[in-house]
Amino acid sequence: MRHTIIIGTGPAGLTSAIYLARAGLHPLVIEGPEPGGQLTTTTEVENFPGFPEGIMGPELMENMRQQAKRFGAEFMSGWVTKTDLSKRPFTVTVDGYGDLQAETLIISTGASAKYLGIPGERENVGRGVSTCATCDGFFFRGKKIIVVGGGDSAMEEANFLTRFASEVVLVNRRSELRASKIMQERARANAKISWSLDRTPLEVAAGDLGVKGLKVRNNETGEEELIEADGIFVAIGHTPNTKFLDGQLTTDETGYLVVTPGTTETNVPGVFACGDVQDHKYRQAISAAGTGCMAALDCERFLEANEAVPVSVS
Numbered sequence: 001m002r003h004t005i006i007i008g009t010g011p012a013g014l015t016s017a018i019y020l021a022r023a024g025l026h027p028l029v030i031e032g033p034e035p036g037g038q039l040t041t042t043t044e045v046e047n048f049p050g051f052p053e054g055i056m057g058p059e060l061m062e063n064m065r066q067q068a069k070r071f072g073a074e075f076m077s078g079w080v081t082k083t084d085l086s087k088r089p090f091t092v093t094v095d096g097y098g099d100l101q102a103e104t105l106i107i108s109t110g111a112s113a114k115y116l117g118i119p120g121e122r123e124n125v126g127r128g129v130s131t132c133a134t135c136d137g138f139f140f141r142g143k144k145i146i147v148v149g150g151g152d153s154a155m156e157e158a159n160f161l162t163r164f165a166s167e168v169v170l171v172n173r174r175s176e177l178r179a180s181k182i183m184q185e186r187a188r189a190n191a192k193i194s195w196s197l198d199r200t201p202l203e204v205a206a207g208d209l210g211v212k213g214l215k216v217r218n219n220e221t222g223e224e225e226l227i228e229a230d231g232i233f234v235a236i237g238h239t240p241n242t243k244f245l246d247g248q249l250t251t252d253e254t255g256y257l258v259v260t261p262g263t264t265e266t267n268v269p270g271v272f273a274c275g276d277v278q279d280h281k282y283r284q285a286i287s288a289a290g291t292g293c294m295a296a297l298d299c300e301r302f303l304e305a306n307e308a309v310p311v312s313v314s
Helices: 010-022 037-041 057-070 133-140 152-161 181-188 285-305
Strands: 002-007 028-031 074-077 080-084 090-094 098-107 111-113 144-148 167-171 193-196 199-207 210-218 224-228 231-234 238-240 271-273
Touching: 002 010, 002 090, 002 285, 010 028, 010 057, 010 285, 057 074, 098 285, 133 152, 133 231, 144 152, 144 210, 152 167, 152 181, 210 231, 271 285
Parallel strands: 002 028, 002 098, 028 074, 098 271, 144 167, 144 231, 167 193
Antiparallel strands: 080 090, 090 098, 111 238, 199 210, 210 224
16 A cells, blocks of 8 residues: 555656655656656657756656655556546556555646657657657757647647747648638748648658658659658657546546646546646646646645544655
């Protein structure tokens, strides 16, 4: 029996672990196959406070993990295959370990960026391929960039990237865009954005120093061409990692967990959500860490109110 189990790491889960461990609650953190979340695939992080020279994403996550361990957090690597949230204590089934029980749960499993699934894409993440304009746009100052996508996210990212890039080429499989009319109008009014519609991405072209461009097929003529660029931003959406919950928690229409505004409380008392799994708007390391802190404090107060732990001395 545990006071708290944290499912997922990343800035949110690890911040929760630090706070709960310092409160003497000895949280168990269950890491998935990619401990540290999306930041482990990021090269240099320059927008996390406290690092004036920047820090590598994997290093930042390892520092947070060691900080949580220092205060007594425990870590377990494995897939969570099932949860039972129908009654407390909650049951979490971990592949290879069986059933674990806890008075409270914190869900910080994040959201996975959708990729195109073409050759050269995954291999060049961090070498010119990105799924986060806010995170990586700065590195492409004065360069030519491709944004792939046709929804609101793609329009928003294309507009944002024009702050840095000399040119942004928007590539979409169809001749029509899914984005709302107002978002399309904003993008079309931006002189730095050019359009390459009705083009199917085929391959990310790259060399020793990174991305060279995107190979596409003209869907009308069948001809293939290389659109030269220094960076490629894939903006076709994210998928929140909630499948293991089997619909036991309330989600919005896109699958993100719904929390009570101003808290991290889900519809099940004692279950809290933080980080990108409940945030489809900001998706930043610092905002995820902030909600991780909130989840830990919400969790601690819940345990105290239900007399599961003595009053905190943290």
